Every structure is written in C-alpha cells, then in structure tokens.
Amino acid sequence: MNLAARDLRRHLGRFVGTGAGLGLLFAVVIAMQGIYAGLIDDATILTRTLDADLWIVQRGTLGPFAEASRLDPSLEARAAGVPGVARSRAYTYQIIQREVGSRTVRLALVGLAWPEDRGDTIPLVTGRELAQPHGEIVIDASLGIPIGETIMLAGDPYRVVGLTRNALTSSGEAVAFMTVRDSQLVLNELPDEAVQTERQRTLDRLRQTDLGRAQPALEELPVDSRWRAPALPAPSISAVLVNVEAPYQLEAVRRVIAGWGDVTVFSTGEQRELLLQGVVQKAKLQIGLFTVILTLTAAVIVMMVIYNMMLEKTHDIAVLKLMGAPTSRLIALVFQQAWLLGALAYAIALGLGALLHPSFPRRVVITPEIQWGAPILVLVLASLASILGIVHATRVDAGRVLEG
Amino acid sequence: MEAVRAIGISKTFGTGDTEVRALVDVNLVLETGTVAALLGPSGSGKSTLIKALGLVTLPDSGRVLFQGRPVVVDGVAVADVTELRRRYLGFVFQKANLVSFLTARENVQIACEIGETAGPKRRALELLDYLGVAHRADAYPETLSGGEQQRIAIARALANRPSLILADEPTAALDKVRGRTVMELFARVAHEQGAAVLVVTHDHRALDLFDVTYEMEDGRIRPRHASEDTFSPLPP
Numbered sequence: 001m002n003l004a005a006r007d008l009r010r011h012l013g014r015f016v017g018t019g020a021g022l023g024l025l026f027a028v029v030i031a032m033q034g035i036y037a038g039l040i041d042d043a044t045i046l047t048r049t050l051d052a053d054l055w056i057v058q059r060g061t062l063g064p065f066a067e068a069s070r071l072d073p074s075l076e077a078r079a080a081g082v083p084g085v086a087r088s089r090a091y092t093y094q095i096i097q098r099e100v101g102s103r104t105v106r107l108a109l110v111g112l113a114w115p116e117d118r119g120d121t122i123p124l125v126t127g128r129e130l131a132q133p134h135g136e137i138v139i140d141a142s143l144g145i146p147i148g149e150t151i152m153l154a155g156d157p158y159r160v161v162g163l164t165r166n167a168l169t170s171s172g173e174a175v176a177f178m179t180v181r182d183s184q185l186v187l188n189e190l191p192d193e194a195v196q197t198e199r200q201r202t203l204d205r206l207r208q209t210d211l212g213r214a215q216p217a218l219e220e221l222p223v224d225s226r227w228r229a230p231a232l233p234a235p236s237i238s239a240v241l242v243n244v245e246a247p248y249q250l251e252a253v254r255r256v257i258a259g260w261g262d263v264t265v266f267s268t269g270e271q272r273e274l275l276l277q278g279v280v281q282k283a284k285l286q287i288g289l290f291t292v293i294l295t296l297t298a299a300v301i302v303m304m305v306i307y308n309m310m311l312e313k314t315h316d317i318a319v320l321k322l323m324g325a326p327t328s329r330l331i332a333l334v335f336q337q338a339w340l341l342g343a344l345a346y347a348i349a350l351g352l353g354a355l356l357h358p359s360f361p362r363r364v365v366i367t368p369e370i371q372w373g374a375p376i377l378v379l380v381l382a383s384l385a386s387i388l389g390i391v392h393a394t395r396v397d398a399g400r401v402l403e404g
Numbered sequence: 405m406e407a408v409r410a411i412g413i414s415k416t417f418g419t420g421d422t423e424v425r426a427l428v429d430v431n432l433v434l435e436t437g438t439v440a441a442l443l444g445p446s447g448s449g450k451s452t453l454i455k456a457l458g459l460v461t462l463p464d465s466g467r468v469l470f471q472g473r474p475v476v477v478d479g480v481a482v483a484d485v486t487e488l489r490r491r492y493l494g495f496v497f498q499k500a501n502l503v504s505f506l507t508a509r510e511n512v513q514i515a516c517e518i519g520e521t522a523g524p525k526r527r528a529l530e531l532l533d534y535l536g537v538a539h540r541a542d543a544y545p546e547t548l549s550g551g552e553q554q555r556i557a558i559a560r561a562l563a564n565r566p567s568l569i570l571a572d573e574p575t576a577a578l579d580k581v582r583g584r585t586v587m588e589l590f591a592r593v594a595h596e597q598g599a600a601v602l603v604v605t606h607d608h609r610a611l612d613l614f615d616v617t618y619e620m621e622d623g624r625i626r627p628r629h630a631s632e633d634t635f636s637p638l639p640p
Contacts, residue, residue, distance in 0.1 A: 001514055001524075003505075010505035010544065316503045322460065323560075324490025325518050 003320075003329065004336035007313070018309075019341055022302055023348025027356075029298045030349055030374055032291040034357065034364035039287060041365045043170035043280045046110065047272045050091070051121040052241035053250055055266045056257055062274050063266060064093035064238035065170075073180075075240050075263065076113065082242075082256050084249035089113035090237045092183045095173055100151050105143060106173045111183030111237070119162070119177050127162030133179055138162035140174035154189035158182070166363055170280040184235040199223055295377075302345075302378070303385040306338045310389030318396045327394065334389045342382035346375050406472060407436045407567045407600030408457055413466030413476075414623075415452050426452040427463060428623040436567055439594035439601040441611055443628060444620035450604045451572055453620065457602065458493055458570045459485040471567060490519055494561030494599070496571035500553035502545040502560070508532060508552075509541035512559045519564025531559035535589060551582040558589055562597060569593065571603040580609065587613045 008015050046065065047055075056079060058069040079088035092111030097104060112119055112130065119129035119138055127147045130136045137158040139145060142165075150157045158178065167175040178186075202222040206212035212219070242257070244250050250267070257265045266274065276284065317330055357364040415427040426449045434440055444450050455461035457468065459475065462485075468476040470492050475483045502511045509528050516524035532538040535555040545553060554574055561569050571590065575583030587603070587610040594601040594615070603614070611617055617628040 001510060001517055003514070006510060007505040315501070316505070319501050319503055320514070320518075321486075322458075322489065322495055323515050323518050324486050324488075324493075325514075326486070329518075 002336070003333040004340065007333070007337060008340065015341065016344070018305060019344035020348055022305060022341065022345035023352065025298045025301060026345050026349035026374065026378065027352040029291075029295050030353055030366070030370060031357065031360070031364055032287065032294050033370050033374075034353070034366050035360070035362050036284070036287045036291050037367045037370060038363035038365040039170060039280055039283060040276065041166070042168045042172070042363055043275045043284075044272045045167055046093075046108075046169070046175065047268050047275065049122055049167065050110075050241055051243070052089070052268055053244045054242040054254055054257065055268065055271045056240040056242060056263045057238070057266065059262050059264050061264065063271055064091070065271070065275050069238050070236040071238070071240060071263065073235075073237050076237070078260075079240050079242050079257065082253055084244050084246075084253045085242055086245040087116065087243040089117045089241045090180045091239045091241050092180050092187070093238045094183070094187050095169070095171075096186065098153060100143075100145070107139075108169045108173045108175045109183050109186060110175055110177050111180035112177055113241075114179035114181065117241075122162070122164060122167070122177055124162045125165045127160070129162060130177070130179060131161065134182055135159060136161045136178065137182075138164065138177040140164045140167045140176070142166075142168065143174050154186045156182075156185065166365075168363055170275065170283070172362055180237060188235060299377075299381050302342070302381045303388070306341060306382060306385035307388050307392075309337065309341075310334055310386075310392055314392070314396055317393045321396060330393050331390050334393060335383070335386045338382040338386040338389070339379070342378040346378050349374075405436045407434050407470070409433045409469040409472075410453075410457060410463075411467045411469070413456055413463035413468065415449075415456060415461070415463045425623045427456065430456075430466070430623070430625045432457075432618070432625060434568065434600040434602055436600050437594055437598045438615040439591045439603065439613070441614040441617040442602055442604045442620060442625075443606070443608070443617060448620040449623040449625075450620050452623075453625070454570050454572050454602070454604055457568070458495060459488055490564065492567050494564065494566035494569040496554070496557050496561050496569065496574045498573040498576045500545065500550075500557040502548075502553060502556060504545055507542050507544055508537065508548065508556045511545070511556055512563055515560045515563035521564055524563075527563065528559070531562055532556070534562075535559045550578050551585065554578065554582075554586050555589065558586070558593065562593060562599070565597070566599055569599050569601045571601065573604050573606065575605065575607055575610075580607075583607055584610050584613075591615075 055063055056071070056075060057063040058071055061067050061069045063069055073090055076088050076090045079085055090111070090113040092109070094109050095106060096109050097106045114130065114133045118131065122129060122138060124138070125141060127138070130138065135156065135158055137151065137160055139160055141163045145151060145160055147160050147163060149160050151160065164175070169175060199222045203219055206218060206222070242253065244253050254265055254267070257263065320330065353364070353366070410430055410432040413427055413430045414425070417424045417426055430453060442450050442453070452461065456463045459481065462476055462479055462481060464479045467474055467478070470488060475481065475485070475488055503514065506514060509532060512528035512531050513524045516527045521527050529538060529541065532541050535558055537552050537555045537559070540548060540552055548556065557574070569590070575586050578586060590601045590603055591613045593599060618625050619628040
C-alpha cells in the first residue's frame with residue numbers, strides 16, 4: 001500500500017490547494033528569472049542581429065545604444081578601404097515616438113546601409129528583407145501590424161515587408177529596420193510650420209548678405225523643397241559596422257581604425273558588455289537582486305510548507321513506528337509526497353507561464369537554464385525539506401502514542 | 405505457552421529530588437490464550453510496564469523474554485525491537501490512534517503489510533468481519549464512533565497474529581456498555597486467537613471477564629484476588 005498516495009487521496013483538496021499556492025509562487029519566480037533573461041536578451045539582440053565584427057562610433061562615446069553617436073557618412077568608405085575589411089556598413093539608431101494608425105508607438109529605428117545591407121542577418125519570422133531603397137520597413141510582430149500594411153512616417157508611406165519576433169530594445173521598444181536614407185528622412189522630419197520658419201530665416205540671412213542683395217534670384221532656392229544648401233553636411237550616421245575577411249585579421253583592422261582620431265572602435269563583445277554594464281546595469285541589478293531574494297524566499301516557503309506537512313503527520317508516523325513500520329516506508333511516504341507536491345507546483349507554474357507570459361509588458365525569456373534549472377531547484381528543495389521531515393520522523397517517539 | 409516474561413525489571417525517571425521509581429523489581433508471566441487485567445492508581449507504573457513489555461521504553465535493569473527468548477537484558481535490547489514489535493506485538497491504546505488518512509480496512513491492512521502477513525487485504529477484511537465492523541471497512545476514522553474505532557484498533561492489533569497484545573486503558577473513552585463489549589472482545593481474542601492480552605484498566609466492573617488480574621502500586625506489581633473486588637460485574 002502506498003501511504004503517500006493514500007494521504008494525497010484523503011487530503012486531495014488541501015494538497016491541490018497547497019500545490020496551486022506553491023505553483024503561483026514558482027510562477028512568479030520563473031517569470032522574474034524570465035524577465036531578467038529577457039532584459040539581457042533584449043539589450044543584446046541588436047548587437048547579435050547585425051552580425052558585425054567591429055563597431056566604429058563617435059570618438060569618446062560608448063556607441064549608439066548608450067548615447068548619441070554622430071559620424072560622417074564618409075567613414076563607411078574609409079573603413080572599407082582598410083586592409084582586411086570585407087564589408088563596412090553605415091548604421092543609424094534612434095528611438096522615436098510616432099502615431100501609427102490610432103496608436104502612439106515607440107520605435108527603435110535602425111537604418112541599414114542599402115544596398116550592402118538589406119537586412120539579411122535579421123531573424124525574420126515571416127516576409128522578406130528590404131528589396132527597395134525607399135518605402136519599405138521590417139518591424140517587430142509585437143506591434144501587431146501585418147505584412148503588406150502601410151504605415152506613415154515623416155509624411156511618407158512605408159510598406160511592412162517583413163516581421164521579426166522579439167526584436168526589442170532593453171527598454172522594450174520594438175525595433176524597426178529600414179534603409180539608412182529612409183531613417184534619416186524620418187529622423188530629420190520637421191513639421192510644415194518649422195520648415196516655413198527655417199526657410200524664412202534662410203531668406204532673412206540671405207538678404208543680410210551682399211550676395212543676397214546683389215542676386216535677388218537666389219531667394220527662389222530656399223523655397224524649393226528639393227534644394228539643399230551645398231555648404232551643409234550630409235546627415236550623420238550613428239555607427240559603421242565592419243566585418244573582417246578572416247577572424248585573425250580582427251586585431252589588425254581594429255588597430256588601424258583605433259588609430260583614427262575621430263572614432264572609437266569596439267568589438268561586438270565589448271559593445272554587448274557596454275550595453276549590459278551601462279544601459280541596463282541598474283535594471284539588471286535591480287531585477288537580478290529581486291530575483292535572488294524571491295528565489296530564496298520561495299525556497300524557504302516551499303521547505304516550510306513541506307516540512308509542516310510532515311509535522312502534521314507526526315502522530316500518524318508515531319503510530320506506524322509503534323506498529324513496527326520500517327524506516328524505509330516512512331522515508332518513502334515523506335519523499336514521494338514532497339516530490340509529488342513539487343511536481344504539481346512546477347506543472348502549475350509552467351501552465352500559468354504559458355498562459356500569462358505573452359501578456360507581460362516585458363518579454364519573458366525562458367532560457368534552457370531556467371527550463372532545466374527550475375525543476376531541479378524544485379526537486380532539491382523538496383528533497384531538502386523531506387530530509388528535514390525524515391530527521392523529524394526518525395526522532396518521533398513511538399511511545400507518545402501510548403500517552404493518549 | 406509463555407508469551408512474555410518480565411524478570412526483576414526496574415525503571416527510574418529523573419534523579420535526586422525529582423527521581424521517580426516507576427517500576428520496582430517487577431516480575432510477570434503472561435501465558436498465551438489468557439487475558440489479564442492490570443489495575444492501579446494513576447502514577448503507579450502501569451503505562452511504564454506496558455511500554456517496557458512493548459519494547460517502547462526499555463527498563464533500566466532486569467530481563468524481558470519473548471516466548472522464552474531474551475530480548476532485553478539489564479536494560480539493553482539484545483534483539484531488533486522494531487522487528488519484535490512487528491512480529492510478536494499488538495497495541496491498543498486509550499484512543500484508537502488509527503492512521504487518519506487510511507480507511508478502516510487500510511488501517512488493518514497496513515498492519516498486515518508491516519507484519520508481512522500473507523494476503524493483507526483479505527486478512528484485513530476477515531478481521532473486520534471477526535470484530536463486527538466489516539460494514540465500516542471503507543470509512544475514515546473521523547466518521548467512526550468511539551466503539552467502532554476501538555474495534556478497528558483491536559483488528560489492527562491482531563493483524564500480525566501477535567503472541568502478545570498490550571492495551572492501555574482501551575475503554576477509557578467509551579461508555580460502560582461499549583467498554584464492556586470491548587473487554588469481551590479482548591477475552592474472545594485471547595481465547596480464540598491464542599494471544600496473551602494485558603489490559604490496563606480502571607474499570608472494575610468488567611474484571612469478571614479476565615483470567616487473571618494484577619494490581620500495581622508505587623511501581624510494584626502483585627496478583628489481585630477476586631475477593632478484593634468491590635464492584636459486582638455487569639450481567640453478560
């Protein structure tokens with residue numbers, strides 16, 4: 001006769017209730033660990049997705065994910081000329097907030113260097129990469145905008161041609177990919193009134209110069225929307241991404257570029273570390289510490305619940321001992337029940353996670369470490385509590401039953 | 405046949421001013437097939453004697469023999485007491501002390517399994533039937549009356565076909581009619597099943613059911629004669 005099964009049958013409601021309570025607790029712990037893993041994953045997804053060996057950024061800055069980084073677009077060609085460089089790509093990155101349809105959405109706008117980079121390294125779940133230099137966009141599926149839909153940015157329509165999944169920034173914004181040129185158009189967007197004010201200021205400055213006064217016909221140029229003052233620099237880019245021909249050339253290429261006075265160069269690993277140490281460090285520490293505290297709290301609660309279950313059986317254990325029940329039978333009772341309770345709680349936590357994690361505002365990433373670590377942790381906790389329970393059971397004085 | 409023999413067993417609790425001599429040179433022989441009563445005021449050492457004979461609390465000195473075989477010598481167990489309890493002993497307590505999460509049948513069946521009795525389920529049902537509670541086989545202890553619980557406790561004590569059944573005030577929680585019925589069961593078990601039964605009791609009205617009566621006072625034991633009874637037994 002399996003005593004653990006008999007006890008569960010008798011106290012099924014209480015057992016399920018306890019299992020559900022522990023399951024909720026495990027669900028919170030797993031969610032916190034998943035949120036922590038998601039934070040790390042989100043923070044580093046762009047460095048992974050873009051598949052660069054080196055990141056060239058503005059001198060003295062930590063790169064576009066940490067702060068504004070402005071580089072002259074000509075740097076792309078300079079980098080391409082370095083021996084050992086297989087590919088160099090311009091890259092822009094900016095967080096924007098726009099009205100899309102009836103919603104206000106925040107986007108991390110990533111510009112890809114058309115035609116060298118059409119987004120072939122972006123992990124698409126459906127659709128395709130960019131196929132035209134203008135008017136196409138790849139967005140994250142979390143925005144809920146289907147393929148083929150057109151969204152208006154800076155007064156121009158952009159057709160959604162591809163969808164990614166979980167391409168989010170460390171702050172949770174969905175990432176949108178378009179060409180560098182398009183991203184610059186969107187970033188430099190000015191309202192009509194601002195354009196008119198700027199034209200008027202240009203005219204005012206022109207009229208104050210001898211050239212303007214001598215050649216009034218020049219006043220027609222600022223009002224032409226296609227005209228751009230030749231003295232103005234081309235719009236800047238955020239970074240240049242470099243791929244080397246062979247891994248052994250990485251250090252040599254890096255040394256050459258690091259020698260340029262206007263840039264700083266990072267490996268992808270360093271860029272990733274900068275992201276984790278700088279941009280998300282506080283959030284990482286906060287969630288990490290909270291996760292540790294929550295895990296420890298859950299561990300104590302689980303152990304106490306299981307241990308108390310054993311305490312409640314002290315009298316029954318004393319009766320069984322008086323009847324001559326072998327210790328192995330009592331150990332089996334304690335262990336089987338604790339493991340069953342742990343398994344039930346874990347199953348409930350998994351079920352709840354599958355139901356609720358997609359609804360979380362932050363991405364919850366259940367890594368293989370969490371997936372395998374959580375049940376092992378549950379097993380260890382249940383076993384530790386069982387050992388405490390068994391120590392208690394072996395100390396139970398069978399004679400107390402005779403005392404009534 | 406001799407079920408149990410205690411030879412000069414003594415037990416002392418505490419030291420100095422708090423010293424209590426619970427058993428003083430107790431000698432006792434219980435034959436199989438006999439039912440014995442153990443009387444005495446509170447604190448006279450009855451429960452300590454039950455625990456000593458049940459190998460729950462070992463005496464400080466003296467010897468205990470089961471079926472002629474020494475199991476405790478000078479306060480030291482010379483055999484596996486858990487195994488002895490499993491094989492030779494049955495207990496019935498003041499409260500039935502049934503395992504709360506097992507049904508009546510399972511409470512008896514688990515005792516059969518622990519005692520390694522063949523066909524534990526069948527044996528459990530037979531015992532419940534023998535004690536007149538087969539119809540309550542699937543009931544949990546909390547739904548049983550006190551009398552039913554004690555019957556099941558007796559069935560449990562019989563599960564391993566013990567040579568010695570120790571009962572510590574088994575009728576204390578029952579009214580006099582049910583109490584006498586339980587005592588009759590003990591007598592029946594002793595005579596039909598061939599076990600030696602030692603029952604601690606305060607109820608003098610059922611003494612006519614016992615083959616032999618002992619009385620304890622200040623840790624000492626002596627046989628009690630029928631002429632010492634001040635209460636008339638209830639009619640059968």
